[in-house]
Every structure is written in structure tokens, then in C-alpha cells.
Amino acid sequence: xxxxxxxxxxxxxxxxxxxxxxxxxxxxxxxxxxxxxxxxxxxxxxxxxxxxxxxxxxxxxxxxxxxxxxxxxxxxxxxxxxxxxxxxxxxxxxxxxxxxxxxxxxxxxxxxxxxxxxxxxxxxxxxxxxxxxxxxxxxxxxxxxxxxxxxxxxxxxxxxxxxxxxxxxxxxxxxxxxxxxxxxxxxxxxxxxxxxxxxxxxxxxxxxxxxxxxxxxxxxxxxxxxxxxxxxxxxxxxxxxxxxxxxxxxxxxxxxxxxxxxxxxxxxxxxxxxxxxxxxxxxxxxxxxxxxxxxxxxxxxxxxxxxxxxxxxxxxxxxxxxxxxxxxxxxxxxxxxxxxxxxxxxxxxxxxxxxxxxxxxxxxxxxxxxxxxxxxxxxxxxxxxxxxxxxxxxxxxxxxxxxxxxxxxxxxxxxxxxxxxxxxxxxxxxxxxxxx
Amino acid sequence: xxxxxxxxxxxxxxxxxxxxxxxxxxxxxxxxxxxxxxxxxxxxxxxxxxxxxxxxxxxxxxxxxxxxxxxxxxxxxxxxxxxxxxxxxxxxxxxxxxxxxxxxxxxxxxxxxxxxxxxxxxxxxxxxxxxxxxxxxxxxxxxxxxxxxxxxxxxxxxxxxxxxxxxxxxxxxxxxxxxxxxxxxxxxxxxxxxxxxxxxxxxxxxxxxxxxxxxxxxxxxxxxxxxxxxxxxxxxxxxxxxxxxxxxxxxxxxxxxxxxxxxxxxxxxxxxxxxxxxxxxxxxxxxxxxxxxxxxxxxxxxxxxxxxxxxxxxxxxxxxxxxxxxxxxxxxxxxxxxxxxxxxxxxxxxxxxxxxxxxxxxxxxxxxxxxxxxxxxxxxxxxx
Numbered sequence: 001x002x003x004x005x006x007x008x009x010x011x012x013x014x015x016x017x018x019x020x021x022x023x024x025x026x027x028x029x030x031x032x033x034x035x036x037x038x039x040x041x042x043x044x045x046x047x048x049x050x051x052x053x054x055x056x057x058x059x060x061x062x063x064x065x066x067x068x069x070x071x072x073x074x075x076x077x078x079x080x081x082x083x084x085x086x087x088x089x090x091x092x093x094x095x096x097x098x099x100x101x102x103x104x105x106x107x108x109x110x111x112x113x114x115x116x117x118x119x120x121x122x123x124x125x126x127x128x129x130x131x132x133x134x135x136x137x138x139x140x141x142x143x144x145x146x147x148x149x150x151x152x153x154x155x156x157x158x159x160x161x162x163x164x165x166x167x168x169x170x171x172x173x174x175x176x177x178x179x180x181x182x183x184x185x186x187x188x189x190x191x192x193x194x195x196x197x198x199x200x201x202x203x204x205x206x207x208x209x210x211x212x213x214x215x216x217x218x219x220x221x222x223x224x225x226x227x228x229x230x231x232x233x234x235x236x237x238x239x240x241x242x243x244x245x246x247x248x249x250x251x252x253x254x255x256x257x258x259x260x261x262x263x264x265x266x267x268x269x270x271x272x273x274x275x276x277x278x279x280x281x282x283x284x285x286x287x288x289x290x291x292x293x294x295x296x297x298x299x300x301x302x303x304x305x306x307x308x309x310x311x312x313x314x315x316x317x318x319x320x321x322x323x324x325x326x327x328x329x330x331x332x333x334x335x336x337x338x339x340x341x342x343x344x345x346x347x348x349x350x351x352x353x354x355x356x357x358x359x360x361x362x363x364x365x366x367x368x369x370x371x372x373x374x375x376x377x378x379x380x381x382x383x384x385x386x387x388x389x390x391x392x393x394x395x396x397x398x399x400x401x402x403x404x405x406x407x408x409x410x411x412x413x414x415x416x417x418x419x420x421x422x423x424x425x426x427x428x429x430x431x432x433x434x435x436x
Numbered sequence: 437x438x439x440x441x442x443x444x445x446x447x448x449x450x451x452x453x454x455x456x457x458x459x460x461x462x463x464x465x466x467x468x469x470x471x472x473x474x475x476x477x478x479x480x481x482x483x484x485x486x487x488x489x490x491x492x493x494x495x496x497x498x499x500x501x502x503x504x505x506x507x508x509x510x511x512x513x514x515x516x517x518x519x520x521x522x523x524x525x526x527x528x529x530x531x532x533x534x535x536x537x538x539x540x541x542x543x544x545x546x547x548x549x550x551x552x553x554x555x556x557x558x559x560x561x562x563x564x565x566x567x568x569x570x571x572x573x574x575x576x577x578x579x580x581x582x583x584x585x586x587x588x589x590x591x592x593x594x595x596x597x598x599x600x601x602x603x604x605x606x607x608x609x610x611x612x613x614x615x616x617x618x619x620x621x622x623x624x625x626x627x628x629x630x631x632x633x634x635x636x637x638x639x640x641x642x643x644x645x646x647x648x649x650x651x652x653x654x655x656x657x658x659x660x661x662x663x664x665x666x667x668x669x670x671x672x673x674x675x676x677x678x679x680x681x682x683x684x685x686x687x688x689x690x691x692x693x694x695x696x697x698x699x700x701x702x703x704x705x706x707x708x709x710x711x712x713x714x715x716x717x718x719x720x721x722x723x724x725x726x727x728x729x730x731x732x733x734x735x736x737x738x739x740x741x742x743x744x745x746x747x748x749x750x751x752x753x754x755x756x757x758x759x760x761x762x763x764x765x766x767x768x769x770x771x772x773x774x775x776x777x778x779x780x781x782x783x784x785x786x787x788x789x790x791x792x793x794x795x796x797x798x799x800x801x802x803x804x805x806x807x808x809x810x811x812x813x814x815x816x817x818x819x820x
Contacts (some may be wrong), residue, residue, distance in 0.1 A: 040614075044615070044638050048613050048614065066619070067615070067635070068641070070638070070640040094633055094788065095633075095798075096641075097795075103653065117789075118789040119788060119790075125650055125734065149761075155759075156746070178756075226754075252766075253754075253764055253766045254755060255754070297532070300820060302747070303747070305747070355656065
């Protein structure tokens with residue numbers, strides 16, 4: 001503004017000490033909290049005062065932080081010296097629902113760790129062109145219900161890349177992408193979370209090259225009601241999803257708390273999901289679970305918006321490499337079912353399906369092709385538990401699922417392409433240099 | 437040119453000058469100074485908004501105190517709120533958010549009534565905070581302990597949040613962009629003492645609550661809106677409706693007639709319905725994030741006062757990403773059952789990973805929590 005007045009700046013000594021009551025009892029800083037106060041204050045100031053184009057460097061070392069950090073400025077990079085070298089430890093956090101909360105576009109965070117936050121570790125709430133790379137989020141005491149809910153948690157974002165990262169111990173999801181659009185989750189490791197990697201109410205996600213093991217459920221693709229954006233179109237491929245048998249330590253009432261321990265991939269209420277070329281092994285309930293919102297245990301007309309689509313439709317499972325799995329399912333009814341149907345030494349087939357379809361869409365006894373659950377996967381089998389009819393017509397008939405669906409397009413991130421091209425150019429330059 | 441200075445304010449100024457002339461510890465005060473966005477002074481006193489004069493914290497002339505029907509809970513802190521506008525300017529009335537003129541400065545000073553032995557008092561009685569005969573206007577420094585003063589300054593580009601933290605000596609507040617923490621002992625009327633950490637939010641966290649349109653990130657005042665301001669205030673010139681007073685002193689234009697003005701209930705006012713009190717409480721404490729464009733729109737839970745869809749308000753609504761905050765409960769509100777409602781769990785929690793609101797408190801607001809329990813308890817129906 002142009003009409004500023006600086007009148008009165010010279011009145012520096014306005015508070016004479018004779019006029020103050022002189023209370024000395026106030027203690028600055030909580031004596032019980034062992035934070036690195038100087039580092040914390042400096043980092044807070046850097047993040048608050050950041051300008052677009054700034055790189056905030058986190059040096060090597062472990063830094064204790066006791067209150068939430070946040071970033072609201074576009075175009076900032078936060079960079080550490082490595083996910084095992086630059087550690088922001090929130091053990092003893094006294095304030096804030098996240099470790100780092102970001103509301104910004106063109107944001108990159110890389111090469112550091114966020115440990116032991118009281119709530120979520122890294123939350124990005126709204127923003128475009130987000131890169132989360134080589135970031136470790138971990139609750140160092142291992143899986144526990146008291147751990148924070150989400151590790152890496154972009155929500156309502158557009159164009160998001162999560163790569164090379166590690167998420168351990170989240171009491172909800174290690175890597176959780178919610179209500180977003182155009183997402184790549186690749187080459188990450190998710191371990192000892194309730195949900196390893198979860199894609200929810202998201203439109204267009206490619207999940208590949210990841211390792212999900214020792215979670216309750218490895219990779220989840222969910223749709224939840226009462227949200228502005230229903231999700232669809234996720235591809236899960238070239239991942240290693242094995243031994244996700246950790247007992248469910250989620251909070252009752254949260255959607256993931258209903259996930260049976262021993263679930264490799266879970267599709268719930270989401271449409272157009274492709275699962276292909278993965279190695280999926282030794283997940284004790286089933287290597288793949290396909291279910292409707294009814295199975296999640298919350299459905300009632302009162303709890304769900306009217307136009308919510310609770311049915312998983314257009315699910316295409318092909319060319320995966322399945323080993324083991326299904327031999328020791330979680331949840332009593334599944335245990336009983338397995339024993340009755342497949343015997344003590346038997347196991348549930350690779351795909352466990354609740355068998356719920358939208359009867360309004362059924363034509364002449366079957367769903368239209370594009371809405372079907374298609375399994376084109378060598379000798380992979382299916383178990384339809386007929387959930388809505390109290391498990392009355394349990395079936396292992398695969399014939400209705402021997403079909404193919406139109407494949408989904410690849411997710412392309414503009415900034416990612418530039419990096420790929422850059423790499424190619426560098427490579428060519430090196431080759432040309434060698435030839436000269 | 438200074439017609440916007442209220443008569444009462446001018447009288448106070450004269451009275452104040454006489455008083456510090458007697459005590460001899462103050463120079464005459466100058467006008468409010470508005471600093472540029474990139475020239476924020478380290479000391480609150482440089483603004484000349486509120487000054488300590490003869491043992492009282494007193495708003496400068498033209499700096500008008502105000503109060504809200506129901507206000508945000510902040511660990512039982514009392515708050516002195518003021519508004520100041522540059523000479524010759526006024527805010528334009530609007531139902532939702534007034535159009536405040538560039539240069540407007542809002543202040544909110546957080547303080548506690550002092551108790552014995554270094555404690556601070558938990559009380560909803562504000563009358564003894566003020567100097568003799570100056571209720572609503574001049575805080576008695578012997579009786580209060582100042583914590584922080586937050587400024588919201590209207591720039592051409594939008595609002596700017598500027599936090600100042602009061603020093604131990606209570607002589608000055610210092611600009612602290614990164615916030616602050618202090619340990620306090622809060623003494624209830626029953627004599628019981630709760631020790632807690634009072635947290636001054638950092639500048640980003642100010643913006644986190646004040647951006648009721650989270651996408652645009654623009655921050656805006658939450659309290660001084662018609663429905664919150666529509667009540668009487670004990671001005672020195674006598675008690676008067678705040679909106680009418682603002683209009684009278686030239687701070688607000690185009691105010692509709694009294695019966696067309698929106699008003700939210702005071703959450704403690706038992707003459708209002710339980711529903712009205714609960715909705716007022718949710719609006720000011722939750723609605724700034726839980727609205728269709730707010731930071732918490734990710735949850736699908738809308739607690740702003742204009743929401744009418746019961747499921748969006750939480751009735752039988754399952755959580756989306758509540759995590760620890762679910763409290764092992766299935767729905768935001770189970771009618772008739774506060775003990776099974778996530779909303780009540782989160783309001784009653786002090787775990788930073790579960791509690792709501794996420795910021796601004798380390799204690800449970802017992803009276804607010806009780807109101808919401810009663811509200812949920814009297815709702816009819818079931819979720820199954």
C-alpha cells in the first residue's frame with residue numbers, strides 16, 4: 001500500500017518499567033520437551049518466510065522437533081542429505097496433527113526422514129505438481145495402534161509423484177493418496193503399516209515397482225462415500241506384494257480396520273482397476289480381495305450419499321505371478337469357510353470376491369462386459385463368498401470371469417517426462433562425448 | 437478529518453493523558469501506525485494499537501474493542517479484540533464477510549486473569565479483568581497476565597497475520613513468526629489446578645485456520661462478521677449493539693435494519709435452543725476448516741452454520757481418514773449416543789493426533805464439550 005504512515009516510530013520507550021507489574025513467573029519453552037529449539041525455530045522461520053524457488057536444506061543429523069511444521073508457499077523444495085542421514089524426529093511432539101503439513105504447488109521434498117509423529121507424518125493438502133522422493137516416514141517402535149495414521153498423505157492434489165520412499169508403521173496407511181488426480185506411486189517400500197499403499201477416491205493412478213510386505217493389506221484401492229470426488233482408473237503393476245500378514249492394528253471405525261490381515265491387494269468399491277504383472281505371494285487371507293462397500297461394514301442408507309456407487313466394477317486381473325496365499329485367512333467366517341471348503345491343508349484361491357454386483361445393471365443374468373471382474377491369469381482361481389446372501393451360494397466358478405477388458409492408459413506427469421527426457425539427453429551427451 | 441474518532445474514545449484519550457501526566461511514566465500517545473508487509477516491527481508497541489498506560493492495557497483512540505456472541509476456545513484464555521480503520525474509511529457490510537478497507541488492523545490479545553502463586557484463573561467472568569470504571573476497555577495489568585497479541589492487517593493483496601508474544605516482564609510483545617510455548621498452571625474455581633502447555637501458533641498456523649477458502653489460501657478474519665458481532669458491548673459511552681456502534685462511528689456502512697441482521701447464539705445462553713447453541717459453537721470452533729472450501733473439506737464433514745444436510749453435519753457419517761481420531765467409533769454422530777460419536781471423542785481428546793480442533797488448545801473445553809454431548813444426546817433416531 002502506498003499511503004503508509006510511519007508516525008510515531010520514535011516512541012520507542014513507551015513502556016516504562018515503572019508501569020509494569022514485573023511478573024517473572026513465566027517459563028518460556030516446555031521443560032519436559034527435549035527439542036532442538038534453535039534448529040526448530042530456524043526451520044520454522046525458513047518455512048514460513050520461504051519464497052518461490054527456495055531450497056530449504058536439512059543437514060545431516062537427527063533433529064528433535066516438538067511442533068508441527070508447515071509450508072504454504074509454492075515452488076519450494078525441502079531437501080535433506082538422505083533418508084537415513086537427515087532425520088526430523090517428532091518423538092515428544094506436543095502440538096499439531098502432522099509432522100509436516102504442506103499446502104502448496106510445485107513442491108518437492110526429498111532425501112530425508114520424518115519419524116514418530118503424533119499424527120500424520122507428511123500431509124500435502126491441495127496442490128499441483130508434487131514430488132515426494134526418497135523420503136522415509138517411520139514409527140520406530142514398529143506397528144502399534146498408537147502410531148500416527150498416515151505416513152505419506154497427499155490429498156486433493158493434482159499431478160503427484162511419490163518415488164523411492166519408505167513408509168513403516170502407520171496405523172492407517174503408509175502411503176495414502178486421497179481425492180487426487182493423475183498420480184504415480186513407484187519404487188517405494190511400504191512395510192508394517194495397516195495399509196501399505198492406499199489409493200482412495202483418486203482418478204488416474206499408476207502404482208508400480210513398489211514393495212509392499214508385512215502390512216495388514218499390501219496395496220488398497222478404495223472408494224469412500226460422502227466425498228466430492230469418486231475415484232476410478234488405477235493400474236497396479238510390476239510390484240512385489242508378499243506376506244502382508246501383520247495383525248490389523250488399525251483403529252476401529254476407520255475403513256482400514258475392516259481389512260483382513262493377510263490381504264495382498266484389496267479393491268473396494270472402486271472402478272476400472274487393473275492388476276497385472278505383479279509378484280503376489282503368501283498373503284494369508286488372499287492374494288487379491290475384491291469387495292463392495294457393503295463388506296466394509298458401514299453401509300446403510302443413512303451413512304452413505306445417495307449417488308454413491310458401492311460396487312467394484314471393471315476390475316481386470318491378468319499376468320500376475322501368484323505364489324501361496326490364502327492358507328490362513330483372518331476373520332472367523334473366512335476361517336470357517338476355508339476349512340469347510342478347502343480343508344485343513346487347503347487355501348483360498350488367489351482372488352477372493354464378495355460376489356456383490358449391482359442388480360440394476362445386470363442384463364440377462366450378467367453384467368455388461370465393461371463392468372465385469374475379469375481374470376485372465378493362467379490358473380488363478382476365484383472364491384465368490386456370496387456375501388449379501390450370508391455365504392449361501394459360495395462358488396469357485398471362474399468361467400464367468402474369463403474375460404478381457406480394455407486396458408487403461410498410462411499416467412503421464414509432465415514434469416516427470418521432462419526429467420526422463422533430460423536423462424536421455426544427458427546419456428546421449430555422454431555417448432557423443434565418448435565418441436569424440 | 438477525525439470525525440471517525442468516537443466521542444467516548446476522545447474522552448478516554450483525555451482521561452488517559454491526565455492519568456499518565458499524574459503518574460509521569462508515559463509520553464502522549466501518537467496515532468496508530470500501519471507498517472508495510474515487509475517492514476514488520478519487532479515490537480508491538482511500535483504500532484500504537486494497544487498500549488500500557490498507568491498499569492492498564494488500553495486501546496489507542498479509534499481502536500475499538502469488540503466481542504463475539506460465541507468465540508473460539510483457546511485454553512480458557514480471555515481475549516481483548518479490537519478493530520481500527522484508517523481515517524475516512526469504513527468496512528462495507530456483507531452477510532458473510534465484511535469488505536474491510538485496506539489498512540484495517542484487527543488485534544486479538546490473549547490473556548488470563550491472574551491467580552495466586554503464579555497460577556492463572558479459569559473463569560468465564562470477564563468483569564474483574566478491567567480497570568475500575570473502564571469495563572470492556574482497559575485491562576488492569578495487576579489482574580491479568582498477557583500471553584500474545586495477534587494482528588490481522590488488511591493489505592491491498594489480502595490479509596496478513598502477525599503474531600506478537602508478550603515478554604515475562606509484561607512490558608512489551610515481540611514479533612515471533614515461529615510461535616512460542618509456555619507452561620501454565622490453570623486454577624479452577626474449585627481450586628483444582630491443571631498444568632498445560634500454552635502454545636502460540638506460528639504464522640503459517642494462523643493462516644491454516646484463517647483460510648476458510650483453503651484452495652485460494654487467502655486468509656480472512658473469522659470473528660468480526662455480522663452473525664458473531666450482533667450483540668451489545670459495554671462501551672464507555674454506554675452499552676450498545678456493536679454493529680450499530682460501528683456504523684455510528686463510521687467503521688461500517690450499509691448495515692441492514694436490526695431485524696434483518698443475522699445472529700448466532702451465545703453457546704452459554706440457555707434462553708437459546710440447544711440446537712442453536714451447538715451450531716453456533718461448531719460454527720466458530722470448527723466451521724473455518726469444516727466447510728465446503730475449507731482445509732477439512734477432505735473429510736466430507738461440514739460444520740459451518742449454513743450446512744443443512746444432516747449427514748454432512750456428521751449424522752451417521754462414517755469417517756474417511758480420521759485415523760487415531762476415530763476413537764474406535766463408527767460414525768461422526770450417533771444420535772442419542774455421544775459416547776459412540778466421533779465428534780464428541782475428538783472434542784474431548786487432548787491427543788494432538790486425535791483432537792479437534794487440531795490447533796489452539798491443549799485442554800478440553802469442558803463447557804463446550806458438555807453442550808455438544810447434550811446436543812447429540814437429544815438427537816432422535818439411530819444409524820442402523
